[in-house]
Amino acid sequence: MKAALRLILSVATTLLGLLLVTFIIARLLPADPVLAVVGDHASESTIEAARIRLGLDKPILVQFWIYLTNVLQGDLGESVRTGRPIASELARVFPATLELATLGTLIGVVLGVPLGVWAAVRKDTWIDHMVRFFGLIGYSVPIFWLGLMGLLVFYAKLDWLPGPGRLDFGYEEIVTPVTGVMTIDTLIAGDFDLFRNALAHLILPASLLGYFSLAYISRMTRSLMLGQLRQEYILTARVKGVPERRIIWKHAMGNILVPLLTVIALSYGNLLEGSVLTETVFAWRGLGLYITDSIFGQDMPAVLGGTIVVGAIFIVINMLTDVAYRVLDPRAR
Amino acid sequence: MTDWAIAVTPPRWRKWLLAETPQSRLQARLSRAYLSWVAFARNPLAMLGLVIVAILVFCAVFAPWVAPHNPIAGDLGNRLVAPGGEHWLGTDQQGRDIWSRIVYGSRTTLLIIFMVAITAAPVGIVIGATAGYLGGKVEAVLMRLTDAFLAFPKLVLALAFAAALGPGIENAVLAIALTSWPPYARIARAETLTVRGTDYIAAARISGASGMRILIGHIMPMCMPSLIVRVSLDMAGVILIAAGLGFLGLGVAPPQPEWGAMVSEGRSQILEQWWVCTYPGVAIFIVSLGFNLIGDGLRDVLDPREG
Numbered sequence: 001m002k003a004a005l006r007l008i009l010s011v012a013t014t015l016l017g018l019l020l021v022t023f024i025i026a027r028l029l030p031a032d033p034v035l036a037v038v039g040d041h042a043s044e045s046t047i048e049a050a051r052i053r054l055g056l057d058k059p060i061l062v063q064f065w066i067y068l069t070n071v072l073q074g075d076l077g078e079s080v081r082t083g084r085p086i087a088s089e090l091a092r093v094f095p096a097t098l099e100l101a102t103l104g105t106l107i108g109v110v111l112g113v114p115l116g117v118w119a120a121v122r123k124d125t126w127i128d129h130m131v132r133f134f135g136l137i138g139y140s141v142p143i144f145w146l147g148l149m150g151l152l153v154f155y156a157k158l159d160w161l162p163g164p165g166r167l168d169f170g171y172e173e174i175v176t177p178v179t180g181v182m183t184i185d186t187l188i189a190g191d192f193d194l195f196r197n198a199l200a201h202l203i204l205p206a207s208l209l210g211y212f213s214l215a216y217i218s219r220m221t222r223s224l225m226l227g228q229l230r231q232e233y234i235l236t237a238r239v240k241g242v243p244e245r246r247i248i249w250k251h252a253m254g255n256i257l258v259p260l261l262t263v264i265a266l267s268y269g270n271l272l273e274g275s276v277l278t279e280t281v282f283a284w285r286g287l288g289l290y291i292t293d294s295i296f297g298q299d300m301p302a303v304l305g306g307t308i309v310v311g312a313i314f315i316v317i318n319m320l321t322d323v324a325y326r327v328l329d330p331r332a333r
Numbered sequence: 334m335t336d337w338a339i340a341v342t343p344p345r346w347r348k349w350l351l352a353e354t355p356q357s358r359l360q361a362r363l364s365r366a367y368l369s370w371v372a373f374a375r376n377p378l379a380m381l382g383l384v385i386v387a388i389l390v391f392c393a394v395f396a397p398w399v400a401p402h403n404p405i406a407g408d409l410g411n412r413l414v415a416p417g418g419e420h421w422l423g424t425d426q427q428g429r430d431i432w433s434r435i436v437y438g439s440r441t442t443l444l445i446i447f448m449v450a451i452t453a454a455p456v457g458i459v460i461g462a463t464a465g466y467l468g469g470k471v472e473a474v475l476m477r478l479t480d481a482f483l484a485f486p487k488l489v490l491a492l493a494f495a496a497a498l499g500p501g502i503e504n505a506v507l508a509i510a511l512t513s514w515p516p517y518a519r520i521a522r523a524e525t526l527t528v529r530g531t532d533y534i535a536a537a538r539i540s541g542a543s544g545m546r547i548l549i550g551h552i553m554p555m556c557m558p559s560l561i562v563r564v565s566l567d568m569a570g571v572i573l574i575a576a577g578l579g580f581l582g583l584g585v586a587p588p589q590p591e592w593g594a595m596v597s598e599g600r601s602q603i604l605e606q607w608w609v610c611t612y613p614g615v616a617i618f619i620v621s622l623g624f625n626l627i628g629d630g631l632r633d634v635l636d637p638r639e640g
Contacts, residue, residue, distance in 0.1 A: 014484045148603055
């Protein structure tokens with residue numbers, strides 16, 4: 001009970017910190033916060049109205065309080081470019097990012113865990129070196145560049161996959177958004193051709209994100225697995241004649257499952273963030289593209305709205321993982 | 334130990350370095366560093382990383398001699414020339430030699446990682462050492478702040494900072510530094526906690542040294558070694574974030590070559606003139622890989638548990 005309270009407090013202060021940072025970015029960094037909101041070409045009366053609406057005539061602490069209460073009520077302000085509420089725009093684009101990051105993590109887990117186990121079992125052989133090097137490449141390659149190269153090879157040269165976007169050009173409007181996840185929406189519509197199309201558009205960006213997730217997950221799996229294989233209970237099992245496969249996947253895996261879960265959750269959070277550049281390259285209408293489009297459009301309130309949402313999800317995932325770790329692993333209690 | 338190491342190293346100072354009972358602190362330190370170096374040098378991938386970074390530094394220092402053409406002034410008659418011949422990596426849409434721009438771009442990259450290191454590390458060390466030394470409420474507040482910053486998504490926050498500050502290399506550095514100090518603060522605090530109770534600190538205090546003096550003169554230097562290692566491990570990540578900012582137009586102002594921005598400039602004609610955005614990306618990848626290889630080698634030497 002006490003631990004739960006401490007956790008809630010910790011999430012709350014971290015979120016408060018995030019809002020303080022975005023508030024500072026919004027109000028203190030730009031030379032003129034009003035201009036940052038209404039744009040360069042606003043008339044005198046618009047500027048004056050905005051100044052009062054933003055409460056800039058009030059003391060800074062009061063301004064922060066107003067900002068805080070607004071955000072907590074789901075009011076992230078209005079977009080400079082479209083004039084619509086930022087919160088509803090973010091809600092509209094969010095499922096696209098979720099779809100991408102989820103499939104990416106799935107790919108990362110399905111490939112990364114076995115690779116990491118394989119490398120650990122064959123420690124210091126060429127297999128181990130290959131897996132580590134493969135992962136290191138994932139850590140080193142700029143994701144936006146890899147995306148462009150993927151498009152160049154698989155779309156332009158080989159013509160195996162469709163180009164950027166979530167569906168072929170012109171089709172995106174005809175699908176009625178139900179969940180916002182294109183692969184599910186096309187299935188609900190019962191259109192299998194469109195479903196295949198959506199899947200073909202999804203596969204390249206998701207694989208790229210999956211590679212980054214794989215790099216992290218395989219590395220952590222290897223390291224966790226090595227920690228277990230050194231233990232004496234493994235030796236005991238071997239002496240007793242337990243088959244090696246069972247030792248690895250049952251005995252050792254059982255013990256690393258909880259920390260591995262933490263790793264996977266963290267990588268999910270990282271992918272939500274990593275999707276910013278990927279979506280930009282693939283014209284994928286999600287949170288990331290929304291943020292970068294807003295940067296190009298000088299739409300600071302929208303940029304900060306996106307930052308708050310990504311940040312809040314990131315923080316909550318981190319904290320939830322922490323809880324899960326404590327609950328599931330008796331040693332951490 | 335490899336044979337060549339014995340063959341090429343003069344035996345006298347090698348013996349001095351490997352002495353069982355070092356006569357001075359300097360000898361002990363150098364001896365440890367030498368042993369780490371021998372272990373590090375035995376890792377071929379780590380050495381590859383070192384070679385890559387050495388080449389990067391060489392290109393940055395001797396850019397005017399390495400680059401065959403002017404990186405900024407283009408020759409409009411030679412726009413989008415395919416790789417080969419005089420322009421072995423081709424030219425971009427303004428007729429500028431891509432290889433020359435990559436060579437000069439190495440200066441930008443080095444400048445950014447250097448500036449981030451000397452901005453973020455001091456912030457981290459001041460916050461961490463102060464928290465560790467003073468303890469109590471100060472520590473609670475400072476470490477809470479650190480943890481909060483650690484929980485933020487780095488790239489998105491750096492994007493928001495950079496977008497608010499506007500494009501430019503100083504702003505990009507500031508944006509990255511603002512999001513990368515928390516791990517340094519944690520390390521500095523951990524190191525401070527281990528030296529805080531030692532006798533020499535007590536001796537300094539008894540001789541009347543002020544808290545500030547102890548902190549700056551006696552504690553912070555002890556945090557430096559592990560901090561330097563950690564900073565060097567982070568370099569690859571800094572390069573990637575900087576390139577990402579450049580790609581989104583939040584890096585260096587246009588005519589100056591920056592690898593991320595070069596990729597983005599070549600994006601519109603990627604289908605016909607693929608080389609414009611391909612080669613700068615290769616440069617980012619190789620350099621970041623180089624730093625990662627060094628980092629991996631360092632980790633193997635310094636932390637055998639990861640092994």
